[in-house]
Amino acid sequence: MVGKDITIGQFLAVDTALHKIDPRLKLIAAVASIVLVFVYGGWALLAYALFLFAVLIVVRLPMLPVLKSLRTVWVIVVITFLLQVFLTPGEVLWHWGFLSVTDTGLFNGVVFSGRVVLLVVLLAALTMTTPPLKLADGLEALLHPLEHLKVPISRITTVVSITLMFIPKMLDQSSKLVRAQMARGADFESANVLRRVRDIVPVLVPLFVKVFHDADELAVAMDARSYNSGTVRTRLYPMKIGALETLLVTAFILASIALVFI
Amino acid sequence: MALRLKLEEISYSYPLPGRQEAAALDEVSIEVAPGDIFCVAGANGSGKSTLAQVCAGLLAPTSGRVLYGEESVYERGDLRGFRRKTGLLFQSPEDQLFADSVRKDIAFGPRNHGLRGEQLTEAVEKAAELVGLSLEKLGDRSPFSLSEGEKRRAALAGVLALRPEVLLLDEPFIGLDYEGREHLKKALSRYREDAGASIIVVTHELSDIWPLATRFTIIDVGKVRRFEERADLLSGDVDINALGMKLPQWGILARELLASGISLEDPADPRVLAKAIAAHREANRGR
């Protein structure tokens, strides 16, 4: 359980087409997809989902980590499914006591839980293919107009990217902490759930202390290389829109139009 | 010599992304007797931390046996009991300290193993005394408000409070200054005398534990080279640098002298070295 399964937020250094695409486009695509997925339903949604998975497979994104990222939310998915299945009125297919399964319930169950699945998959695909610093760059570029409204976009995006950077570090650190406390007799395998919960504290406290300490050190190291939020940063590899991007964006827009109008 | 802890052909490998495996330990065998001060040395990445965790009951080896007395710990044994008998201090005190007060933090270990009331207080006080930490001054303060040196002592006390028979320390000297090092070495000697414990120091610096350690094992990419005596390390045949390590200046000097045919009863005593050098020089001059 400790750590290794959670891949949301963890960048994977593989070489896929998605990795090379401008982060701004990926962000827009991800957000747009998520909105579309939650607004539209029915068979069109299913087709759209297939299109998304097809894209991920075509670019050869390793699907195992993506599927693993679903492990963290399977409980929510199941609950969503069950709630829809049992609580939606419609033509009853089967019942047991006061619980009845309706056809609309079943259909909705699939759609709603499917949305959660798609949300996680999209986020995982985004963070797996975009290093935190690039994600921050993309966010900053897209949200830049808000600077005129005095919203401190730079600082917010820095916080976002550092948080993403810290997720894998925190996971490594937590397994180390678990072992340190196990050495002192903390029991993480106990049948007593209360005991397990109580023994999380000796891991969580040092974890947060360490995260704050490391974040502080990182901030100093960034300052020492002239990182001043607010001044314009240039890039070794500036973001640009090329053929690959245009191709994928076109495919994407077409698919979205299909979803909306069918 | 009755052995306390024995590792028989321990191997440990871990999975890498993409179906590969990395071998951290490759058929390592080690024997630890009561009262030993043992140095396990290796460059970063050599597998020494993995070895420490296997010895402490925290990581099951992928093959081989760990024997405590007669019991094979990972196969049938009482793993939790074994963890009580072995203590592991991690490199950084921040990997361990968590409680509201220093007293509570030190008490965490013994409390987990069922100690209460008077027994618990005694265990905590004894541990604090061994490491030189004043509970009157610092006992009720948050461990996070302590200085670096005090934190390290608190963390060590937390491990010693369980009175482990085998005490393992993973890179305990990094970042310590001279006085901090001397202090730690004294605490280790005191504990060893007090509890008859075996002490294993895992480090990448042979100089850390040079005068104190009685036996050395050097790990190089998962494989070990054993040295029963300090003098063996100094023999001309051993290429320490090839193993990723460096002898402390004491060792280099002693080795040069031994290689010139000068004999030294105690290669770590500066007076012995000085006398031997002076005598050799006289002899040379005389010719």
Next chain:
Amino acid sequence: MAGAAERSKLQILVEELRFEYPGASAEALSGIDLEFQQGMLYALLGRNGSGKSTLARCMNGVLAPGSGRVMACGLDTSCEAGRRAVPATVSMVFQNPDTQMVASTVEEEVAFGPENLGLEPDVIRRRVDDALGLVGISDLARRQPLRLSQGQKQLVAIAGALAMEPTFLLSDESTSMLDYSARTRVLELFEKLRGMGIGVVHVTHFLEEAALADEVIVLDAGTVIARGTPAGILTDPSRVRSMGLDPLAVTVVAYELGKLGHSVPEILDVKELLAWLYA
């Protein structure tokens, strides 16, 4: 006076520097007066808590002086504008290789500093390539920093600092978490940089590293208690211990030889002792 102003661009001047951390019971620095020149290798020593790290951080603008003044290459760190500009000429590498990395490839990591300076991509490219070449890690350019060994990470950090094209490089115990071969590599690099005219100030616990410096400075309780050449400061073991430092083995042996009536010249390493032995 044009001459002095020009000269001061190549120096770090510390004048009556005092500093106290908020909430601390005592001053971390109690009046420091020092001068650092370009093209020299300095070793900054002292027990834990003596103020060495604090001094280093005042020298590159991370900390503002409590009172007194730090003029780093002509920039006054008492004002914010000065502190902002300093990192471009006084670079720093830190103790922990892991908490300094921000990017997902080595070359982007090294580019981070120049990117912050707003330089053009082709200038950044050149600086990155030069820095990687200077440090000797050009082959690691596309690797992920966090997957490298501790020693390699530290070399990446140094390359990142060098990409700022600094006049001075400060090392805040950058070798204390490294093993022997990595430390040797870093020290060799420092000597190379000194030869190129960069001033290197290396905070360390290891007297064997300090023995390689042009000048050794020892702090204790926030003041400078010793300053001079390694041979002048590190050869008396009791003095070294009183400063909270671990004396070099050969100096202890030389001291014992002295007690036996032999006069041994000031030596700092085994070779020198053996040379005397066979002289």
